[in-house]
Amino acid sequence: MKTRIIVVSILFHIAFLVSTYAQGVLEVKISESGSNKPIELANIQIEGTTSGGVTDEKGETEVKDIPPGTYNIKISCLGYQPKSVFEIEITKGKPAVIVTELSPAATDLKEVEIKANPFVKNEESPVSVRTIGINEIQRSPGGNRDISKVVQSLPGVGFSGGFRNDLYIRGGSPAENKFYIDGIEIPNINHFATQGSTGGPNGLINVDFIREVNFYSSAFPSNRGNALSSVMDIRLRDGRDDRFGGTFTIGSSDFAVSIESPLNKKKTATMLASVRYSYLQLLFKALKLPFLPTYTDAQAKVKWKITPKDELVFLFLGAYDVNVLNTKIKNPDESQQYLLNLLPEQTQLTYMLGGKYTHYFENSYLQVFLSRNMLVNKFNKWQDNDKSKEKITEYGSTEAENKLRIEYSGRKGILKYNAGVNYEFARYTNRSSFLDAQFTQQQLVKVDFDSKFNMHKYGAFANVSSTLFDDLVILGFGIRFDGNNYNKKMAELWRQASPRLSVSIKMPENIRINMNAGYYHQLPSYTILGYEDSTGSLVNKERLTYMRNVHAVLGIEYTTPINSRISVEGFYKRYYNVPFMLDNNISVANQGGGFGVVGNGPAKSTSEGRSYGMEFLFEQKLYKGFYGIVSYTLFWSQFKDANDNFVSSSWDTRHIISLTGGKKFKRNWEIGLRYRIQGGSPYTPYDIAASTLYTRYNPSNPGILDYNNINSARVKWFHSADIRVTKKWYLKKWSFELYLDVQNFYLSQVPQVPIFSPVYDTDGKTPLQDTNDASRFQYKYLGSSRALPLPTLGVVITY
8 A cells, every 4th residue: 555655645746836828629520410421611619719620521530739628619600500519528649539420500590600519319319318528427426436426416316325336217126127338238237247237347448438427318329229218328439540549547446458540551450448457356365355356348449431332340359357255354343243244255257349330322321230259257166165165055057148230320301310229149058056035935944956048039120210390309219028938928019019199399498398208128137037947948938028118208408508407307208028036036036236147037918117206406517616416306116026026126225315516726736526415225125933933044144034024124325425536747748636535424323224133152163042032043133334534545557
C-alpha cells in the first residue's frame, strides 16, 4: 500500500511540474439516421468558443486549435433536425471523435436552425430510453468506471444495498435484462456472474472503449429480443487511426493496460485492445476476509473499412474468475466461520467472440452479425474445507451459444425501417451433486444429475417509424416473433408474437407527451430448461414456455433552454408464464440477486406478476460547468405465491431516490457527489422449526426459508453517499488523471438480511444440541447491518 501511494505521489508531482496546455483536435463524422448516408454541409459549433467547421461530401470535418477541456457540441444542417452532443473531452494526446446521426426534418427548413434540442427523440423508442456519454460514465461518483453502477442514478433502476451490480428495473428481476455491444448480444457484463441471472460484483467492460450507452427500461427496439425489463445497448468507439496510443489505469482493486493503433498505412483498419488484472485478493487477505477473489479480463475491437461501402468489425470480450477460501485465518470469529462453512470455491470462464459485416447502399444498409459466447461455471465444496475429504458439493455447467442475425435498415421518404431474422444454436451441460434442504421435504435430499441438451432458436422482426408534421408527432411500430425446438409450444412462432407501438406528441412550450405499449417475451434460463430428475429426464420440458410481459408507459417531458429536462412517466407491467419453482414453492422472479446459480430445479410456467408505478426525472446536462440528475421512483412489484395471492416480490423496495451532481472548476478540477435512498427490501424469514432439525442440517446451507411467508419481512431503508474528486493535466502527447472515489463515504450502515447460524462447538463445525430437544440444535442470528466504505485512489495515463 505504501509503495502505491509513493508511485501516485511521484506521478502527481511530475504532472504538476511539466504540465503545459496545448491545443486539441475534434474529428466529426455525420450520417443520416436510418440510411447511414453521409451528410454534407453540416455545421459544427463548439459551445463557448468561436471554433467550428463544416462537413465535406464524406460527412466528415476536423476542427483544430481547441483549448483542452470539456465542451458541448452543436450540430445542424439544412433539412435535418439539429442536435447537441454533450461533454466531449478535448485533449492534445489524441483527437476527440464524434460519430453521430441526424434525422431528416419532417418539412424542409428555410434556414439552418442553430438551436438544438439537447434530448433528441429516438424514432423507434421515444420513451423510457436514456443516452449516457463516455464522460458521464468515467466521472460518475461511486461509479468506479463501471457502467452497471453508473445507471443506478437513473429513474426506475433499483440495486442491491451492497456493492454488487444486480439491477432490477421497474420492479423486474436482474434476470430480465439484456446487453448488447455494437449490436452483438452478450449474456452478462459482470465478473463472477450469477448463472441464470445477470448480476455480479464487478463489471468486466473497459469503459475507455465505450462511446455511448443507450439504456432502455421499456419500448425495446424489435431487433433486441429476449428481454422483459431492460436493454443496455453499448456502442464502442473505434481505435485511433493517426498513430499508436495507449492508456494505463490503476485503481484500488485492479490495473489495466489498453492500446490502440491504425493497422495499415491507408488508415482503413484500426484496433483497440486491453487487459485487466485484479489484486483484490491481496486486500481481502490483509482484511482477513474468508474469501479471496481474483479476476482477469481482456477486450478487443478491430474495424476494417474494406471499401467505402463495406466494413468489418471483430469483437472479443473474455474473463476468467477464481474465488478460493481463506482457510488460513487464525481463530476465525463467528461471521468468518459461517462464511467458511457456507461458501464453495469457484472458477468461472466466460467469453464472447463476434463479428459484424455492413454493406451500405445509397439509402439503406445490410448488416450481418455472427457471434459465439460461452460460460463455464464450476463450484466445489469439501467437507471441513479439506480437499482430502469427501466432496459434498460439485457443480459444473457450460452454456454455449452460436448466433446469426441479419438486418436490413433504411429510409424511404419519411419512413425509417428495419427488418431481419435471427438463428441461434445453443448447447447446455450441467453436472450437479449436492445436498438440498428443500422447503417441501422433511430431511436433506440428495440432488445428483448429469444433464445435456441442444437447442435451435429462431426469430424474425420488423420495425417502421416516422417523424410527421414538422416534428409534431413521432410514431414507431415494431413486431418480433421467437421460437425454438425445446417443446411444441415454444416451436410455434405465433405464440411468441411481440408487437409494440410508440407515440410521441409535441405540445407547446417544449413539452412532449410520450407513450408506449407492447408485448415482450423471454426464454427461461438454461438452468431451468436443463434440469433433470433422478431418472435422467428433463422434467421441465413439457411444463415450460416463454415468459411474457405486457408493458404500458405514459409520460410527459419538458425541455429547457439550459440543457435540462423534467419528465414524469407512469408504467405498468404484467407478467405471465414465469417459472414457478416446485421444490420451494416460489416464483423464479424472486431469485437472482446473489452469488451462485438461479433456477436449478423442477419448475412449471404458471407464475404471474405485476409491477406498476411512476418515475420523476430532472436531468441537467453540462451547463456553465454544472451537471446533475435528480430521480425518484415510486412503485409496487408483486408476484403470486403458492396460494395464488399477489405478494411483494424480492425487488419491491417501493421507493428509489437518487441525487447526483457535480461541478467543473478551473484548472481541470472536478468534484461530483451522489446520494441514494432506497426503501427496505423484502425478504423471507427462516422456518426455525425446520432449520434447527439435525436431519436437515447442511453446513453449506444451514438455514431453511419459510416460503409460506414469502417476503413477509423487510430490512431497513438503505441510504448512502459517494464522492469523487478528479484532477486532469494535458501535456503535449500525454494526459494524466488522478481521482479519488469513495463509495459510502459517511459510513452508512448497509442493511442486511438477518443470517441464521447454528451455535457451534469450539471446533466451529459441530452444532450444539438444544438442551430441551435432542433432535434439534441451538441457533442464533448473526449481525444484519454493516458500515463499509469503498475508497479508490486511481491514476489514468493516456498516450
